Amino acid sequence: MSSTTHFGPSSSTLERDARRIHDDKPVSPGSIAIGVIIGRMSEFFDFFVFGLASVLVFPKLVFPFAPDALTATLYSFAIFSLAFIARPVGSIVFMTVDRWYGRGTKLTIALFVLGGSTASIAFLPGYDVIGVWSIYLLALFRLGQGFALGGAWDGLASLLALNAPENRRGWYAMIPQLGAPIGFALASTLFGYFVANLSSEDFLSWGWRYPFFVAFAINVVALFARLRLVMTREFGTLLEQNELSATPIPEVIRVHGRDILIGAFVPLASFAMFHLVTIFPLGWMNLFGDQPIGTFLAVQVVGAAVGILGIIVSGLLADRIGRRGQLAVCAIIIAIFSFIGPMLLAGGNSGQDAFVIIGFGVLGLSFGQAAGSVSSRFGRAYRYTGAALTSDLSWLIGAGFAPLVALSLSSSFGLPFVGYYLLSGAACTLLALAFNEKLKARDA
Template sequence: MSVASHPTSAHFERDARQMHDDKPLSPGSIAIGVIIGRMSEFFDFFVYGLASVLVFPRLIFSFAADPVTATLYSFAVFSLAFLARPIGSLVFMWVDRTYGRGMKLTIALFILGGSTASMAFLPGYESIGVWAVALLALFRLGQGFALGGAWDGMASLLALNAPKSERGWWAMVPQLGAPIGFALASALFGYFYTSLSDADFLSWGWRYPFFVAFAINVVALFARLRIVASREFGELFENHELSPSPVLETLRVHGRDVLLGAFAPLASFAMFHLVTIFPLTWVFLRGGQSAGEFLFVQILGAFVGIGSVVISGAIADRIGRRRQLMIGAVLIAIFSFSAPFLLEAGGKGQDAFIILGFAILGLSFGQASGAVSSRFSLRYRYTGSALTSDLAWLVGAGFAPLVALGLASKFGIIFIGGYLISGAICTFAALTLSRILDSSEHQSAAER
């Protein structure tokens, strides 16, 4: 096998593949690397997300008129990463084509870990004024920019190396990174929040999880580079299944498929931050139980989510991923009617919201990645999937905490139910349209 013919495969990657040519990676080995990689990304984002509720409104936005307004400012900065992510994808696609996947991942993960770790050194508004806000926004933009470059195609590598009858099972593996990353971030914050006085936590305790993020990213980088150096990766790279294509060309050929792919998982993405970041916000601002206790309830919810993500893989292989997502959208729509009342029902109701919410989220989110990726032709699959993911996170999750808190504080908690229903409707419509287009194209091909 020769990979030297492909200009985007860096020299050190080619040499590494030749060294490992007799050591094929099993799907299990790839799965471990994928989980570690996704976990590191979600850990970075959840560390910020939890701090945007517990720390930044009081440390960075202390000038706000009230705690709700301060938290809304914090969530506005939270959204910046999702705006920066598509820009990062554009820049790092060029790095990928020019210098190789390994160089791209190394730069992206060091920026991601560095941006997260830099937040640990942030002084408060009382110390440097508006510069504290500017630095927080800069580091948050760095997180989002780097996450655009962290897209590695390894989830596709895992799926393409799995038996066709088990594609749903292996498709859920990368999604495990989200609840694992959330559980780890919540455990660290929960420990420091409950072990320290409020003054010590706000002064230095919250900073430790941000330091941990950099170390986790270094481990994730080596796990990913091992896969980039594998024979399996090189073969799929040569066949263009994991190689980047120009973004504008991809959009010209598959713009409609990118749009469909972005809206297909909208139900689970809309719910994503409404069972992780938003409920902690509501408890912290409105009460029902202490934020420290609730963090540990959320850890339990994350483990429930892990279980339901695994179950989603078994179900999807029986009924199909598209049908699985449709069922998930229906469950989320049903949940939306009870969610507001559970959050207002005190501690037990809030606990039920988390456990039930994570169980439903896992069934949907477990199959949300690349639900319509089969519509992309071979040459454009890698870039198309990356653009689809960027747009889906931006539309579905990027503004969820900001919109949910804004609606709930101004009009009442009942309005978050409407937000969830809108996501479920978008998912159902996108999947239905995708199925109609597939049927039409298959019929046209048969007639030809």
């Protein structure tokens, strides 16, 4: 029995009607690109606001009972990791919502949960006020962020890629990735402003809460930008051709389980690097450095700008040497950086600044082509769901625990162990690329 019997017109029916209304208004690739960037920027802004607060706020607000600042930061990073565990669960639940009620309903629910979870953190009382419930609530809201992000997968990046000319695939693939450094730069700018202009007492009392309020407003803007594209004729056509349909997850795993696993390891070098140049160095500097936090956040904003340039360059290079070649070269560069990076971090203020700026440049080159690197192996009907599951697994393995592991290793055994951790990610990427190439040759 159809959903319309019990609930009236379904979201899917309403979406088809909206597309008919917009039949005379075709969307340009530029509009798709802007919508994709806005969507990704809002998601990363939410996550980076939490990540920065995991260093600057939560150790003192939520874990004041910890024996020292290092232990409190490790506790905070453990909460940070919860979102990446919840993300695959969100994908599973919201794929079902997508099939039953349509992409518009799915996105609306997911982004309001994401924005609501983030904004709720702004009202979080500290441990001194409500005791252990402060920890429980922070963990719940963080799980809500990850759960919602799993549902925020909209297929717009796939729409952009499918509209790309054959010789410009690398260029179009890098466009969604621009949202990450933009989101980080906005979050760092906001935190940097309040850190620089408020006393420590005022910042910990109320100043840190404002970026979490801003996150909800950004999510509302992003929701309307993405819904506008979901209602386009191009999206509807690809959906009807099964290019962007939600397929039951057990079926996707049965048909493409091997491709999901390989695809999760292909971008591991880039994803391991992701939090090692954003959240981890801020935590290390806050604990062991002597540079003012506001100044270091400004350096990270400069690093994000370098990362944007690196992502753009990655698109140009990938169209010349291929996406696989681009990822392999960048994995080798990351392996080299794994030996240089720890020495920079140990080199005082100038070395720490160089670590961030150079690291962001390397990250941009790699991250620009990291998404969907093996999505071409998914059958047409499985591409949308398969790409979502692959992305969830990649973030969980590569980035979810990176700040926690890196800080634990470096504080216990020294900074070189951060490099070893990064080197393992580069090795996984190179092995996954080689294995994927063998499978392609065997299946050809």
